[in-house]
Ligand SMILES: Nc1ncnc2c1ncn2[C@@H]1O[C@H](COP(=O)(O)OP(=O)(O)O)[C@@H](O)[C@H]1O
């Protein structure tokens with residue numbers, strides 16, 4: 131009988147489940163969307179049980195509509211949206227909605243950590259204590275919801291909660307543990323120094339596992355609900371950007387990953403911790419054992435386009451809308467957009483900045499606005515690539531994944547703005563393929579990730595930069611870079627009106 135692995139990509143907009151056979155062929159792919167409530171400006175939450183129910187619904191469709199035999203599913207693993215805080219009580223029940231990676235309510239807690247630990251925090255974790263990271267969310271609950279804090283037995287990251295519901299076992303994998311910024315990245319242990327200084331009880335720290343570690347079989351309750359078999363072995367899984375890098379074959383430093391999902395990411399493979407980014411970029415443990423990756427994150431990349439579409443173009447699908455933008459010229463007839471609609475993380479770690487359209491002219495039409503949004507998101511990723519340039523990294527090629535890579539118009543814009551060749555995957559779901567690869571390596575189907583990559587990764591088209599476009603974008607990028615410093619004060623003053 132054919133054997134398959136499941137890659138479960140728990141994104142912010144939806145969960146995508148991909149079944150892949152031993153040859154690396156996708157034999158089924160299903161997804162379920164779920165809401166992302168924003169109860170106040172800057173807040174972003176999700177109900178962890180929506181992730182579980184969404185995954186169950188997607189797997190049921192895979193089994194019943196795509197005819198993936200449950201007994202053929204030898205292994206499953208995960209790619210998960212990072213940093214989100216799931217708090218569990220003594221009965222392992224969820225205490226409050228998860229506080230997500232793009233929730234920026236925690237500026238006060240960020241400052242407290244900076245005041246108490248200063249540079250030492252970056253030395254230990256490889257990261258700054260930014261609003262997005264789990265540690266500031268823990269402190270926020272401790273300070274603002276003492277009744278919930280008193281109930282906390284442990285905490286998990288999003289995909290780790292899903293794994294717990296599938297296997298009954300509690301653990302966090304290392305690639306998501308660095309994203310909490312509570313892990314000492316040098317010795318891969320929870321930092322008791324940070325816990326002590328910030329008053330976080332050691333007893334709530336969950337056990338740590340590697341991405342490729344066996345984490346248990348699917349338990350009968352979950353198998354019944356999802357039409358699965360308890361034969362399926364479950365493996366640790368990884369932070370979505372780690373899994374995305376694996377699924378896109380980013381295994382050397384000259385090839386960067388760009389991901390446009392809800393967030394936007396530029397990611398660089400790091401063989402060790404020798405490059406000191408000083409917290410300007412994130413540094414994370416990788417799912418490939420004993421390696422790391424650095425990355426910069428735009429908080430609202432695909433999220434900006436989704437906001438724009440829902441608000442102004444609700445009756446067209448993404449493909450129609452982005453294709454139409456292909457008929458607007460480079461620079462959208464003089465219109466620029468900054469995607470800071472949820473604040474920004476990198477290069478401007480500013481929870482109060484907000485987005486803007488600059489240069490609106492009465493000759494412009496809808497396609498210009500759509501193009502400006504797509505270009506502005508891409509400029510924000512170029513801003514991150516510029517940090518790598520300054521540090522001296524040699525990146526000569528980009529692999530592009532995530533929902534944004536579905537659009538040929540946008541991928542060409544990426545090639546032109548980055549002024550580098552950009553390759554897509556045949557199936558843009560890099561994180562899902564990466565998650566399936568983790569299960570395949572965990573099962574021992576392959577000797578390691580490089581051998582699995584040879585079989586599982588199928589590249590699509592390469593978009594070469596068009597020099598005339600790249601030259602125009604280089605000039606526009608200089609203008610784009612002036613918008614943040616010039617709108618910062620205005621954005622901050624508007625805070626009280628949001
Ligand atoms: N056909 C398309 N063309 C361009 N962008 C798209 C298309 N479909 C979806 N997107 C963008 O991709 C984003 C979702 O990407 P995805 O990788 O699924 O995100 P997540 O993992 O955060 O759920 C959306 O926010 C949207 O902006």
Ligand SMILES: O=C(CO)[C@@H](O)[C@H](O)COP(=O)(O)O
Nearest residue numbers: 141142211212231391392393
């Ligand atoms: O915060 C980060 C990475 O540090 C985000 O990249 C999240 O991991 C969410 O990812 P998507 O839902 O956009 O894939």
